[in-house]
Amino acid sequence: MTSTPIELGALLDGWVTSRWANVVETPAAVTVSRLVAANAQKLSAAVLRVGWTCDFHDEAGEPSRPEDIHDDFGPFVATIKKATDGADRRILTLAGLKQAISEPEAQGIWQIACAREGFASGTISFNPWGRGEVFAPGSPRKSPLDIVREGSELRLVPADIRKWLLRGEVTETIWSDTAFHAFAAACTPALIRSLASEVVGQGNVVFLGPPRLSMAISSDRLLEDLDLNGFRNLSAAAAWVYEDSATTEQRHALFAAEFARSVTRAEPIAGAFRDAGRDILEGSRLAFQLSQSDLSREAIKAQGDLRKSIADDTAKAAEGTRTLAGAVSVAIATAITLVAARSTGTVQPWVLALVATVVAGYLLVVAGSGWAYLHLQNQLRLQWRNRFYRFVPAEDYDAMVTRPMQSAARPYHFVGLIAVLIACALCWLAIQVMIEPAATPSSNSNKALSAHPPPAQNTLTSPATTTPSTQP
Numbered sequence: 001m002t003s004t005p006i007e008l009g010a011l012l013d014g015w016v017t018s019r020w021a022n023v024v025e026t027p028a029a030v031t032v033s034r035l036v037a038a039n040a041q042k043l044s045a046a047v048l049r050v051g052w053t054c055d056f057h058d059e060a061g062e063p064s065r066p067e068d069i070h071d072d073f074g075p076f077v078a079t080i081k082k083a084t085d086g087a088d089r090r091i092l093t094l095a096g097l098k099q100a101i102s103e104p105e106a107q108g109i110w111q112i113a114c115a116r117e118g119f120a121s122g123t124i125s126f127n128p129w130g131r132g133e134v135f136a137p138g139s140p141r142k143s144p145l146d147i148v149r150e151g152s153e154l155r156l157v158p159a160d161i162r163k164w165l166l167r168g169e170v171t172e173t174i175w176s177d178t179a180f181h182a183f184a185a186a187c188t189p190a191l192i193r194s195l196a197s198e199v200v201g202q203g204n205v206v207f208l209g210p211p212r213l214s215m216a217i218s219s220d221r222l223l224e225d226l227d228l229n230g231f232r233n234l235s236a237a238a239a240w241v242y243e244d245s246a247t248t249e250q251r252h253a254l255f256a257a258e259f260a261r262s263v264t265r266a267e268p269i270a271g272a273f274r275d276a277g278r279d280i281l282e283g284s285r286l287a288f289q290l291s292q293s294d295l296s297r298e299a300i301k302a303q304g305d306l307r308k309s310i311a312d313d314t315a316k317a318a319e320g321t322r323t324l325a326g327a328v329s330v331a332i333a334t335a336i337t338l339v340a341a342r343s344t345g346t347v348q349p350w351v352l353a354l355v356a357t358v359v360a361g362y363l364l365v366v367a368g369s370g371w372a373y374l375h376l377q378n379q380l381r382l383q384w385r386n387r388f389y390r391f392v393p394a395e396d397y398d399a400m401v402t403r404p405m406q407s408a409a410r411p412y413h414f415v416g417l418i419a420v421l422i423a424c425a426l427c428w429l430a431i432q433v434m435i436e437p438a439a440t441p442s443s444n445s446n447k448a449l450s451a452h453p454p455p456a457q458n459t460l461t462s463p464a465t466t467t468p469s470t471q472p
Helices: 005-017 037-050 094-101 178-195 222-241 245-262 269-344 349-387 394-435 441-451
Strands: 022-025 029-035 053-057 076-081 089-091 108-112 119-121 124-128 198-200 204-207 213-216
Touching: 005 022, 005 029, 005 037, 005 094, 022 094, 029 037, 037 053, 037 076, 089 094, 094 178, 119 178, 124 178, 178 222, 178 245, 204 245, 213 269, 222 245, 222 269, 245 269, 269 349, 269 394, 349 394
Parallel strands: 089 108, 108 124
Antiparallel strands: 022 029, 029 076, 053 076, 119 124, 198 204, 204 213
16 A cells, blocks of 8 residues: 555656656646546645645546545645655655756755765755765856857756766666656756757757867657766866866867868767766866966966066165165255355355256156156056956965065165155245355455554654653
């Protein structure tokens, strides 16, 4: 007697296979149509022993009780309300499993009545009824829709490849499982279309070589012709191509070219994956490794050129700092000379002001040209970063480029600030010289004479004015 959901599901699958009923399964219920009276009564008793509820409707759509079921009112439609706790989705029938797999957003932990072995893909965990393990979806992958060209109005290329990428190896036991066979039948066309360069209609795919290879997909016997070995090769190829989102396009192009080069036009696509899929994958991996080696050598060379360029820029910044420091020293000496010349008053004021202005302008030009060079180099390095050195991590780029150049430019900014201050001082000195001209030489000599009066003259005493001495 039927007493478990597994046996109930087997009963319904048998009726579907024998064309005695049609099944449509949703997450919460199973609708069974085209039931004769005997099968409807049998189904009612089986559902009752499982502990679920079942509603019946006759051909006119009127509700029917189990005891009122008779062939005169048939065929009947039964709606079984499932117990949904214990998993994200519980699937009672094989037809329901096929319907659930075809849903684009299918994911989570599933319990399946017809499953005997558990397996998992990137988004779904398939478990026998009553079992289930902790499951976490795989990390996002690049969508095949971004790579494969599709030439039909109906979308056939899967949007999320994770749903079809299996976790773990496909063993003989899993391969013979009914639930896995249903999954593999839906998975195989999706994986082939994800590996092709172009999809033309429902029955053809194109692999771009050279040569350009167009092959037909026979959906009826595709899985049987592929066999376990071919399915393993197909799954391994898809897993490798979509393993890394950053290199998926390159891997996809390499695999498509290798497939087009290795397979003849007369060979069926299932036989190609079964007999040569492993060799095609190994060739694609070798080509990818060689390309990565070339990229690595180019990256190392590019980093060496970058270090050399930064070393040259650092040396030029240091040379600019020394040049500006020399100009500052000359300006300081000139300022001292101008102050001394102004104090002596031997040089015309406009000459002193002109010399001060020229030296100040020289300082500003030298400092400004250095700042303009540093700004131009910063702009060029920013363009290099965005165009040629995006592969260098941000931390490495800061260590190799940003921080060394900041350290090299810091002394220049300090000396440049001093140069600007000295230039301002020279301009102020020129203005003061023009406003308060120095005294002329004649006025300076008069000031010197007035500061030092002539000494008193010594007069000779005449005999007439000499007081005679008194004689005793």
